[in-house]
Structure formats: C-alpha cells, structure tokens
Amino acid sequence: MITTTNLTKKYGEHTALNQLNLKVNEGEIYCLLGANGAGKTTTINLLLGFVSPTSGSAHISQLNVHENTKATKKFLAYIPENLMLYPTLTAVENLDYFSGIAGKKLSTALLKDFLEEAGLQSEAFDKRISTFSKGMRQKVGIAIAMAKEAKVLLLDEPTSGLDPKASNEFGMLLRKLRNKGVATLMATHDLFRAKEVGTRVGIMKDGQLKQEFNVENISLNELELFYLDTMNLKEASL
C-alpha cells in the first residue's frame, strides 16, 4: 500500500530525508522510530503530498503521490500529533464535516456508530470539541479515518502527550484497523507503543533508515538497545 523508492528531500544544503526505501503492506503497522529531526515527519509530509521530493518517489496504492496527489488522498487518513478540530462544533458535526470533505455522505446514526467504534463515549457525541481532551480528539481522528474507509493511515506522534490509558486505547484502535487491512505508518518516539502495536519497526537517523525489525522477532529491551545504539546513546544510558 505504501512504497517509497529512494525518496529524498533536501532543504537547501540540508538533507531531511535520504534515499528512503520503505514498504508497508495491507494490515501492517509500521512504526518509524527516531529522534527529532530524523526525517519521520518529512516522510509523512511527502506521503501526504504536502511537500515535493527532491528525488525518488512515493507511492500509495500504486499511485505516485506527487503525480496524483488528489487521487492518493482518497486512500489516506492522517492524524497529526495534535489533532485540531473545530472547537465550536460537536464531535458528530466535526466527523460529518471531515467525512463530507472526503466525499462521504453519512447519516447521523452512522456517524455516531463510527464514533462509538473509535471508542468515544456516547455522552460526548454531541458535546463541543472545545471540551475534549487530546485522547478524545484522537478518537475522533480515528473515527474520521474509519468513516473515510481509508486504506492507509499516516500517524505523526499520535500518542505523544496521552496518558497511559488513552495511549493504550489508541493502540487497541490501531490494531482494530490493522485487522481491517489498513496499512499504517506511525512516526513515534514511544518504543513501548511501537512494540505493542507495530508489526514492523524502522529506526531513522539523520534522514536515513538505519535499521528495520520485525516486531515478533525482537523484545522490547532489544529494541531499546538497538535504538540507543543507532542513536549513539548506548553508553550514555549505561
């Protein structure tokens, strides 16, 4: 579903992303780990078509993102670190609007079903977003992805700032989507969550994908060691 081939992005002299080759299949959750400035967000922005690559290509459902930006958006859902919705509108109204933008005409009952499936409590459906916590907003974000029937989910540090309970609930939602065949690419700092929900993990540094693991074949401790090693932080941690 997601393929990048030698994907490179330079800002002047600075190379934000260097020759990234990545593949995320249906029903897979790929977690991109890395420090700030490693190139995770640049990768997501390139896949969203927000920025153009300097060289290489990115494909979503076999469509070149930069040649078919509009068409690839049909398959995509995106949840940034701080999902911002319209504060004076309710959860249902926000979901209705964002799914409407994506061309979906859904009844109120169906919209509520999506919110429920995304784990939002029914009392919150008709409350204004301004009263929502970050975790609740992320659930609306998942509901937007579900309503859109997105085949690809791009997440940029979605669990950052969430309490453990909310983070765990979010992980469960991602697994639910994975079971539906959604290909997920999640940029995160959270090794624990990556190990918990991910199927594969990649470690990035200085715009390059340094290591890649199958989550089943690695423990959390090993993952942490590899991560620290890649970041040259192993000695410091010891």
Place this chain on the structure above:
Amino acid sequence: MISKTFLKETKELFREGRVRIAFLIVLLLLGVAVWISVEQYQNTNEQYAAAKNAEREVWNNQGEKNPHSAAHYGTYAFKPKYPLSLVDQGVDKYTGTSIFLEAHKRNEAQFSAAADQTGLARFGDLTPDFILLFIIPLLIILLGYNSFTKEREMGTLTLLKSQGISSFKWLMGKWSALFLPIFTITAVVFLLAGVLLTNLKDFGVFKWNSLLVMFLVYVAYYIIFINMVLLVSSLVKKSGISLVVSLSIWILACLAVPKAASNIAESKHPYPTRQEFAANVLEDKKKGVDGHNPWSKEAKMLEEQVLKEYGVDSLHQLPFNFSAYRMQKGEEHEAEVYFKHYNYLKEQYVNQSRVYRGLAAISPYLPTRFLSMAIASTDYDTHWDFADAAETYRIATQKFLNDNTAQNTKYGERGYKASADFWKKLPAFKYDPPELTSIIDRNSSNIGILGVWLLASFTVLFFTSKIV
C-alpha cells in the same frame, strides 16, 4: 463540499458571541435608522404638502393686481422628498428644499435641513445609507477576516488538506457562508423599507423596481467587500494581520478616497465663489435689455427693431404694450445669462464627477454611493434637474405675466391690474424626478465601474488565492 462548508461556517459563526452581538447591533442600528428616516420622511412630506398648498393659495388669492407686481412678489417651487430617500438621503440635506421664483432673477434653492441644524450636525446622522455603506462592510470584515487564517492557526488546515479538500469548493463554501447573512440582512432592510413605503400616506413615486435595483447595487458592493476580505484572509498567515489589512482597505475605500476625491475634484475643477458668480452674472446682464430701463442703448435698439418690424412710427401704434414686451425681452436676456452661468457650474460638476469616477477605480464605495443616490433621486443630478425645471417654470411664469400685460394694455398706460381669477390660470409647478431607465442610462459609467470591480474581485479571488 460547498454545502458542508457553508453549514459548518454558519454554525461556527453563530456560535461565536462576537458575531451574534455584531449582528444584533447592526440590526438594531438599521431598525433605528429606518424608523428615524420614516419619521423624517413623513414630517418633510407633510411640510412639503402644507407649504405647497399654502403658497398656491396665496398665489391664487392675490386679488386684482398688476402682473409685474405679482412677478416681483414671486412664488416658490418646492422640492418633494422622494420615497427612496428613506434609504439614501444623499445630498438632500445640503441642497435646499425650495426655490424662490421671481422676476429678473434665478435664485438658488434655500432652506436646507443642514442650515437648520446646530454644529452638532457635524457628527452626522444615523441613516440607513450610513449603515449600508459603512457599517455592513465592517460587519463583513468582522465575520470574514479570519475565514482562512483561523484554519491555519487552529491547525485544521492540515487535516483538511489530508482529506483532499478542493480549493474552489472550499472557497465557495466559505464565500456563501459569508454572503448569505449579509444578503439576508440587506434583503430584510430593503423589504422593510418597501413595505413601509407602500404603507405610508402619499408615498409619491415609489416603485418596487427602483428599490430592487438599489438592492442589487448594494449586494454587488457587499460581494466586492466579501471577495476582498476573503482574498486577504487567504493570502496572509495570521488573523491579526488579516484584520488590519482588511480594515485598512475599508478606511481607504470608504473614508480616505471619497474625501481625497472631493479635494482633488474641487482643486482641479473649482466652482466660482458666490461673489464671483454674482459679479459675472451682473456684468453679463448689463450687456442686454433691462426690462426696467427704457433709456439703455439695448432698449433703444429693441425699440427701433420692433417699430421697423411692425412698420409703425410710434410705440403707441403697436398692437401691444411695448413696456411689457420689453420686460419680457429683458427676462429672456436674463434667463440666457443665468443659463450660461449655471451651465458653467454644471460643466464643473460634470468635470468633478469625472474625477470621482476616475478614483472609483480604487474605491468601490464611490460608484455605489453615486448609484444609490441617483436611484433614490437624492443626488446632485436630480437636484440640477429640479433647479432647471424650476427655472423653466419661472421663465414660463414671467412670460405668462408679461404677455397678459402686453395684450391687455397700451403703451404708456399705467395702473393696469389683472382680474382676481387670472392667477389660477397659471399651471402649478410640478416636478417628476427622472425615470429609472434614464437614471440607469445616466449612470452607466458607475454601473460599469461597479461591474468591473465585481468581476475583477472574483477573478483575483479565484485565481490568486493560495489556500490549499
């Protein structure tokens, strides 16, 4: 997507306290302004009808009197208040309400409403046109300045972009959400004005089609503002900057340019001072026949010419009273002098209007203002029309009176008095303002400029706004 965005924007707008308060204030101001205007309109019309009838009564009941004495006694031409002045009072307040019509002299309109007011009048009046021309564009700015910037500031733009939003449809959704409340307020005000006017006694020449055209002019004006405000909001990054830029445009278009236009027009094409004007008229008057001076060179030449024309040796042999004939010739000469000098004033007015039209390229306020006043029959063109009609009536009145003396007396005969029922034979002064078609025709350049503004603002909005 357009309807979804429209609904979303409308919900957001009306859930914000500032918008509800702004709407309430504007509606309240409009209600008060319309109510004040209705009161003024009724009072003025009652005064107009009473003064017109009283003056005619006085004229009709002069009794036996010498016609030239009656000519000097004079009468008044009263300017009616037109129904649409309820919406736009234009220059009515400054132009005067009546013209004194007398022998030998063309007078200017007098008794303007502004002259009856104290210095506090400088603060201006709360009128519907003030709200329509100044306050509603401010409301548009208040509602629309952050249309796009808020999406950037709140962070919703990223999510919208990821959902594959269409720039055009999104823009149209936002445009219609801003347009509809403004359109509704304007429609309600015009509908209210129409209903009030049709229910007023003696509502004169009110026509719904004039009101409709005026409504369309204002709608076009608001669309231009909506386009400008949305364009600014789509091009700048912060709401604060968008607000400042939009307000600057409003200040430039509605306050600075009209005042600058007035100064430029006056300095490029100045009117003569009152003293200069009077002196020039007097000088030209001296070059022709003076009805009261039989000894002047011009009077003697006229005498010779008439004697020759009728083939007689003495003025006594003429079939009419030569003194009255000379009086009429004097009137005709004076009328020509006034025509020449007033025509110069009109030319200056036309030249000044041209300056205004030139500056309308940087202010949609100017063509809107001129069109609005023209449709309401409260502009200078209509005032000139009225003054010309009054002058035509004055000249006809003098001829009516002089002819009576000329036909009923002999040269040298003194003490003639017309009968008491003679005065009623003079038709009453009647003035109808120009028809809508003629107003549109006369203001085609203003319509054109407004049309160009409309088209250009849409084009720039759709082709240069970089939203998504």
